[in-house]
Amino acid sequence: MTRPAEVKVLEGLTPGTRFDQFEVGAKMNEVRFTITPEIIDEYIKAVEGDEKLYVVDGRKAAPPDVLCVYMTSTLYQKYPPIQGIIMCEVAFGYRHPIWRDESTEVRLSGEVTGKFVKKARKFIQWKGRYKRADGTLLAEVENTFSVPE
Amino acid sequence: MAHDKSQPTKEALRHKVQMTQEKIDRYGKLNGDDDILHYDHDYAVKRGFRGTLAHGMHNMAPAVDLALEKYGKDYFYRGQISVRWTGPVCPGDEQVTVLDADDNVVATVDNVPGKGTATIMVGKSTLRDK
Numbered sequence: 530m531t532r533p534a535e536v537k538v539l540e541g542l543t544p545g546t547r548f549d550q551f552e553v554g555a556k557m558n559e560v561r562f563t564i565t566p567e568i569i570d571e572y573i574k575a576v577e578g579d580e581k582l583y584v585v586d587g588r589k590a591a592p593p594d595v596l597c598v599y600m601t602s603t604l605y606q607k608y609p610p611i612q613g614i615i616m617c618e619v620a621f622g623y624r625h626p627i628w629r630d631e632s633t634e635v636r637l638s639g640e641v642t643g644k645f646v647k648k649a650r651k652f653i654q655w656k657g658r659y660k661r662a663d664g665t666l667l668a669e670v671e672n673t674f675s676v677p678e
Numbered sequence: 679m680a681h682d683k684s685q686p687t688k689e690a691l692r693h694k695v696q697m698t699q700e701k702i703d704r705y706g707k708l709n710g711d712d713d714i715l716h717y718d719h720d721y722a723v724k725r726g727f728r729g730t731l732a733h734g735m736h737n738m739a740p741a742v743d744l745a746l747e748k749y750g751k752d753y754f755y756r757g758q759i760s761v762r763w764t765g766p767v768c769p770g771d772e773q774v775t776v777l778d779a780d781d782n783v784v785a786t787v788d789n790v791p792g793k794g795t796a797t798i799m800v801g802k803s804t805l806r807d808k
Binding site (some may be wrong): 532533534535537539540541542545568571575576577578579582583585586590592593594597598600601610612613614615616617618619620621622623624625626642678 | 695701704705707708709710711712713714716725731733734735736738739740742743745747751753755756757759760761763797804805806
């Protein structure tokens, strides 16, 4: 089992990354983690999910958005976060269920795709891909967040 | 009942949830972040917010559930969700999330000082190649 905190760099542990330090085009290292039935249960409780929705052809699955709690791991390992980051936009494309009756090793990688300033706020954009260890694509993500400075 | 679902019309699906600091803490414990915007009321107020902020991804979860309710199995293979957060959800807020017939997502909270009802998230939760 990998708890998200095990693969994320926490806010406050380092000085954090300033806006001008993000490099567009920079590739993030692949982060590996294992989503277990216990993590899925904890996620469903945390978001008060509706258990009956997470079934595919009679087999229990995880809510696809369980991947959210690992999302920033690859980004934060390359660019440790500063306090006060605000999520602005996110897009997920789900491609395959994560089964609830087994542990799933996931590999997440990504790259910084953009940075810009709008109305005096500073924004970073990046995208990532979640794959199972066997290469099966689980989901793709694109995210925009603002950095306080 | 903090968690309530209803289907007000044939076209729209609706989800309601009450936000508390306890729920923010629980999500944060799993999420593994330590951003004080979620936990330090005074800091959040200094940043111009009404209080601590629920995690944006936490606010998005109902929009995923509503699409799963609508599309079932297909959403696990072809689900597409894109959201933009336009305001915070703070402890004490009731978040109402609606998925309309065209798969648009709108989430609101009530009783925001100076605003009344405030939209906190907009977007789309649908199927790829629909």
